Amino acid sequence: MRYLPKSPAERQEMLAAIGAKSIDELFSSIPERFRLREALKIPGPYSETEVIQYFKDRAAENSVGYTSFLGAGVYNHLRSVVTDAIIQRGEFLTSYTPYQAEISQGTLQAIFEFQTLMSQLTGQEVANASMYDGSTAMTEAVLMAERLTSRQRVLVARSVHPEYRDVLKTYAKNSGLHVEEIPFATNGTVDLQKLKGALKDDVAAVVVQSPNFFGVIESYAPLAEAAHASGAMFVVAITEGVTLGLLRPPSEADIVAMEGQSFGLAPSYGGPFAGVIASRDKYVRQMPGRLAGQTTDSEGRRGFVLTLATREQHIRREKATSNICTNQALCALAATVHLTLLGKEGLREMAEQNLSKAHFALSELLKIPGVKRTFDAPFFNEFTIELPRSVKIVNSQLMHEKIVGPFALGTPYPELTKRALVCVTETTTRAEIERFAGALKGALEQPV
Amino acid sequence: MNEKIKKVSRHINQNEGLIFEKSSPGKRAFELPPLDVPPANLGEALGTNYRREGIEGFPEVSEIEVIRHFTRLSTWNHAIDLGMYPLGSCTMKYNPRVNEFVARLDGIATEHPYQPQELSQGCLKILRLLEKCLLEITGMDAITLQPAAGAQGEMTGLLLIRAYLQKQGNPRKKVLIPDSAHGTNPATAVIAGYEVENIKSESHGQIDVEKLREQVTGDVAALMLTNPSTLGIFEQRIAEIAEILHAKGALLYMDGANMNALTGVARPGDLGVDVMHLNLHKTFSTPHGGGGPGAGPVAMKKILEPFRPVPILVEKEGGRLCLEPVRPDSIGKVKAFSGNFGVLVRALAYILAYGPGVRQATEDAVLNANYIRKQLAGVYELPYSLPSMHEVVFSDAIQKKNGVNTMDIAKRLIDYGFHPYTTAFPLIVPGALMIEPTESESKEECDLFIDAMKAIAQEAATNPELVKTAPHTTRVRRLDEVGAARKPVLRWKPAPLHSEAAD
Numbered sequence: 006m007r008y009l010p011k012s013p014a015e016r017q018e019m020l021a022a023i024g025a026k027s028i029d030e031l032f033s034s035i036p037e038r039f040r041l042r043e044a045l046k047i048p049g050p051y052s053e054t055e056v057i058q059y060f061k062d063r064a065a066e067n068s069v070g071y072t073s074f075l076g077a078g079v080y081n082h083l084r085s086v087v088t089d090a091i092i093q094r095g096e097f098l099t100s101y102t103p104y105q106a107e108i109s110q111g112t113l114q115a116i117f118e119f120q121t122l123m124s125q126l127t128g129q130e131v132a133n134a135s136m137y138d139g140s141t142a143m144t145e146a147v148l149m150a151e152r153l154t155s156r157q158r159v160l161v162a163r164s165v166h167p168e169y170r171d172v173l174k175t176y177a178k179n180s181g182l183h184v185e186e187i188p189f190a191t192n193g194t195v196d197l198q199k200l201k202g203a204l205k206d207d208v209a210a211v212v213v214q215s216p217n218f219f220g221v222i223e224s225y226a227p228l229a230e231a232a233h234a235s236g237a238m239f240v241v242a243i244t245e246g247v248t249l250g251l252l253r254p255p256s257e258a259d260i261v262a263m264e265g266q267s268f269g270l271a272p273s274y275g276g277p278f279a280g281v282i283a284s285r286d287k288y289v290r291q292m293p294g295r296l297a298g299q300t301t302d303s304e305g306r307r308g309f310v311l312t313l314a315t316r317e318q319h320i321r322r323e324k325a326t327s328n329i330c331t332n333q334a335l336c337a338l339a340a341t342v343h344l345t346l347l348g349k350e351g352l353r354e355m356a357e358q359n360l361s362k363a364h365f366a367l368s369e370l371l372k373i374p375g376v377k378r379t380f381d382a383p384f385f386n387e388f389t390i391e392l393p394r395s396v397k398i399v400n401s402q403l404m405h406e407k408i409v410g411p412f413a414l415g416t417p418y419p420e421l422t423k424r425a426l427v428c429v430t431e432t433t434t435r436a437e438i439e440r441f442a443g444a445l446k447g448a449l450e451q452p453v
Numbered sequence: 454m455n456e457k458i459k460k461v462s463r464h465i466n467q468n469e470g471l472i473f474e475k476s477s478p479g480k481r482a483f484e485l486p487p488l489d490v491p492p493a494n495l496g497e498a499l500g501t502n503y504r505r506e507g508i509e510g511f512p513e514v515s516e517i518e519v520i521r522h523f524t525r526l527s528t529w530n531h532a533i534d535l536g537m538y539p540l541g542s543c544t545m546k547y548n549p550r551v552n553e554f555v556a557r558l559d560g561i562a563t564e565h566p567y568q569p570q571e572l573s574q575g576c577l578k579i580l581r582l583l584e585k586c587l588l589e590i591t592g593m594d595a596i597t598l599q600p601a602a603g604a605q606g607e608m609t610g611l612l613l614i615r616a617y618l619q620k621q622g623n624p625r626k627k628v629l630i631p632d633s634a635h636g637t638n639p640a641t642a643v644i645a646g647y648e649v650e651n652i653k654s655e656s657h658g659q660i661d662v663e664k665l666r667e668q669v670t671g672d673v674a675a676l677m678l679t680n681p682s683t684l685g686i687f688e689q690r691i692a693e694i695a696e697i698l699h700a701k702g703a704l705l706y707m708d709g710a711n712m713n714a715l716t717g718v719a720r721p722g723d724l725g726v727d728v729m730h731l732n733l734h735k736t737f738s739t740p741h742g743g744g745g746p747g748a749g750p751v752a753m754k755k756i757l758e759p760f761r762p763v764p765i766l767v768e769k770e771g772g773r774l775c776l777e778p779v780r781p782d783s784i785g786k787v788k789a790f791s792g793n794f795g796v797l798v799r800a801l802a803y804i805l806a807y808g809p810g811v812r813q814a815t816e817d818a819v820l821n822a823n824y825i826r827k828q829l830a831g832v833y834e835l836p837y838s839l840p841s842m843h844e845v846v847f848s849d850a851i852q853k854k855n856g857v858n859t860m861d862i863a864k865r866l867i868d869y870g871f872h873p874y875t876t877a878f879p880l881i882v883p884g885a886l887m888i889e890p891t892e893s894e895s896k897e898e899c900d901l902f903i904d905a906m907k908a909i910a911q912e913a914a915t916n917p918e919l920v921k922t923a924p925h926t927t928r929v930r931r932l933d934e935v936g937a938a939r940k941p942v943l944r945w946k947p948a949p950l951h952s953e954a955a956d
Binding site: 006007008009010011015016018019020022023024025028031032033034035036039040041044045046047048049050051053055056057059060061062063064065066067068069071073075077078079081083085087089090091092093094095096097098099100101102103105106107108109110111112114115116117118120121122124125126130131132134135137138139140141166168169171172174175176178179180222224249250251252253254271272273274275276277289295296297298299300301302303304306308309310312313314315317318319320321322323325327328329330331332333334335336338342344345346347348349350351352353354355357358360361362364365383400401404409412431434435438 | 469471472473476478479480481482483484485488489490491492493495498499500502503504505507508509510511512513514516519520522523524525526527528529530531532533534535538540543545547548549551553554555556557558559560561562563564565566567568569571572573574575576578579582585586589590601602603604605607608612615635636637639640641642643644645646649686687689692717718719720723724732734740741742743744745746747762784785786787788789790791792793794795796798802804805806807808809810811812813814816817819820821823824827828839840842863864867872873878892893894895896898899924927928929930931932933934936937938941942943944945
């Protein structure tokens with residue numbers, strides 16, 4: 006087998022050195038009745054060529070050749086070939102968690118740069134080395150708020166990504182947290198009055214997302230003020246990081262939980278992505294996950310180490326701030342390379358292109374009879390429209406035109422049937438937007 | 454240069470500052486295609502409230518600088534691609550390049566989790582085949598691929614147990630965890646709402662079965678057992694352990710971190726295990742990437758199936774696959790979307806490359822560990838004498854007499870060209886040296902490692918200072934970890950302007 010570096014003679018030589026007659030002897034501690042005598046029933050062995058062919062065949066059964074208007078937490082953005090070239094260097098790809106700092110300085114410095122970029126983007130003072138994804142980052146942010154406040158009620162905006170709320174509920178069930186939903190107002194933003202009504206001195210955290218699941222940009226100041234007035238932490242979730250190239254960062258937040266997928270990571274059917282937790286210096290000892298810190302060696306040179314490990318499971322065991330061990334380091338590295346490539350101007354230009362294309366798309370779609378805008382608050386690269394008929398039926402017609410239509414909001418939000426969440430990024434061309442508008446018009450003109 | 458150091462020679466590598474320190478306004482490394490729609494009026498679209506000025510300190514560099522920056526950083530890392538990485542419990546095996554290639558194909562990397570299932574049959578078939586392979590390998594009845602890593606798999610497993618017991622009327626209070634377990638086990642039990650009760654190993658490093666019998670009361674929900682244990686020893690009375698638990702209505706959770714010792718040789722499902730996780734980034738060769746991403750599928754017996762996280766992958770007539778979003782008894786979702794799909798793709802590519810021959814990988818892993826054990830026994834103390842499987846645990850008891858501890862030996866190993874083994878774990882071995890070579894090492898590489906370990910043992914006896922001050926050849930020496938924790942510097946900040954400094 007091509008991955009195994011031993012000849013039969015070498016195996017025999019090693020067995021002889023051990024003093025074993027056969028390889029079976031080395032497994033003698035497994036009781037005889039449990040030892041598998043038959044070969045596993047799994048396909049293979051495949052040559053490299055066959056492995057590639059298997060996956061090419063599967064790829065052909067997917068959506069190749071379609072133009073997509075889906076966002077809803079996973080976004081298509083331009084990705085430079087440089088990013089993949091860097092993260093496929095074996096020294097990054099095939100190294101372990103940098104516990105042995107002297108021979109892991111590359112990974113450690115890159116994590117330090119990632120933490121810096123995430124702090125800069127989110128307007129926070131400190132960010133960790135990554136979480137699994139945005140949904141678990143948001144959940145860990147809430148658990149962190151629970152530890153910091155010793156309170157157990159959590160108010161989560163209904164306009165937060167439905168899957169993020171689902172994950173929070175799974176974790177909350179057994180940690181004594183009570184999760185309540187705060188509805189959205191008619192313009193799609195968090196209903197401030199309802200929030201104020203629900204706030205009491207037992208609330209650990211107020212959680213909002215911006216832009217929220219409907220694409221609507223929230224105004225942080227009044228929400229933060231309301232949360233802080235009752236001693237609750239203000240937690241902001243961000244699913245579309247590119248917004249931070251143009252929109253004010255959530256500086257009012259106590260904890261920011263972000264999905265880093267938009268920074269150079271492919272949609273990849275939902276993962277692997279990179280979760281981000283950022284917060285204030287004073288809360289760092291309650292943060293989950295790994296942190297890289299700057300220090301010096303015994304000769305005074307700058308170097309980096311994993312630090313504040315007394316928060317973590319391998320030291321603190323059942324008293325740790327989280328059970329997370331493996332994180333999404335390589336994805337965080339990809340984000341670091343990607344953001345470094347874009348730089349200050351590139352990120353801003355990318356953000357502006359998203360804004361312009363989405364606004365152009367909305368104006369094109371609103372020309373179609375029967376299509377209406379649902380929420381009138383400002384938006385970035387996603388917006389909600391109302392169709393005169395079922396989004397699912399329309400989408401199945403769009404598929405004939407090789408278009409993957411917008412996200413049907415009616416499934417997670419029964420009150421929003423016939424509403425569609427349209428996403429347009431810098432990767433969507435004007436021609437594609439116009440073709441989509443034309444196809445949608447055609448679909449709506451067909452008799453029901 | 455020490456003539457005993459055969460594996461490496463010194464050579465220069467480049468210095469490199471932080472990327473922020475190279476930044477200069479106006480440089481850029483990426484250009485977008487021109488905007489092909491009318492530019493939005495920012496004021497109208499957003500209002501001033503929503504806009505930010507430029508991000509202070511954000512890097513501005515050119516493409517060549519980005520390439521050199523990260524390439525230089527990369528040369529400061531050790532990696533499997535450079536040589537043996539014998540971290541016990543971490544299974545640092547070869548990460549096949551073809552896995553990287555297929556995960557990046559158009560139609561694989563490009564797919565959106567919300568696209569119609571008619572256009573996702575390829576993705577779903579990949580998930581289905583991986584499920585079937587992992588079920589065959591583990592001997593279990595049902596599986597979820599959703600958890601993002603081992604620790605999340607552990608949590609999922611305990612939530613399944615909790616939901617199952619709850620359904621019978623009482624979720625119970627305690628989870629039993631051996632003193633040799635990974636730290637994630639107790640940390641996870643707390644998240645799942647359980648108290649942790651530690652159980653002590655007996656003198657051979659195995660579970661004390663008689664003691665366990667007393668500890669398993671009606672309050673106990675489960676035992677979390679790593680098998681082989683973190684000592685690299687197979688838990689010989691595992692079937693009996695399962696019976697004791699089952700007799701009291703408790704379940705057996707197996708931490709599958711060490712599945713590289715069992716794949717193709719024995720199946721946890723046959724041993725009485727009720728639920729377990731796999732670390733695809735260990736046993737199934739997906740790259741560690743400096744700390745992640747991983748994937749932690751959870752395989753289980755039929756009794757736990759109704760509680761699996763949603764969505765559930767089901768096969769409809771005609772072989773069409775579909776993700777079902779609702780199950781009444783599900784524990785819910787543990788992660789958005791359908792798991793770390795790209796990692797799952799790589800694991801399947803690994804399994805297909807071996808097929809049933811994956812047993813050979815297990816055999817070679819166990820062969821390597823035993824070969825190293827044989828050659829180093831006596832040079833280093835072997836605290837537990839039961840047969841080793843895929844890893845071997847020594848202690849620094851002999852070297853300690855000269856003031857040299859496991860960390861010193863580990864650091865000296867770096868000078869010999871090897872990544873250290875896992876130090877000071879498991880906790881039941883004072884001064885542990887935990888060595889897991891994996892199947893990916895040739896006899897030649899194992900021999901070089903053995904030579905290095907013997908040479909260091911000799912140095913520890915004749916020149917302990919040399920070992921205690923190691924490493925001597927790295928670009929930085931031992932780093933001040935205490936100082937790093939006392940005054941944390943966790944991000945770069947721009948230097949204050951002169952005018953501010955003068956104020």
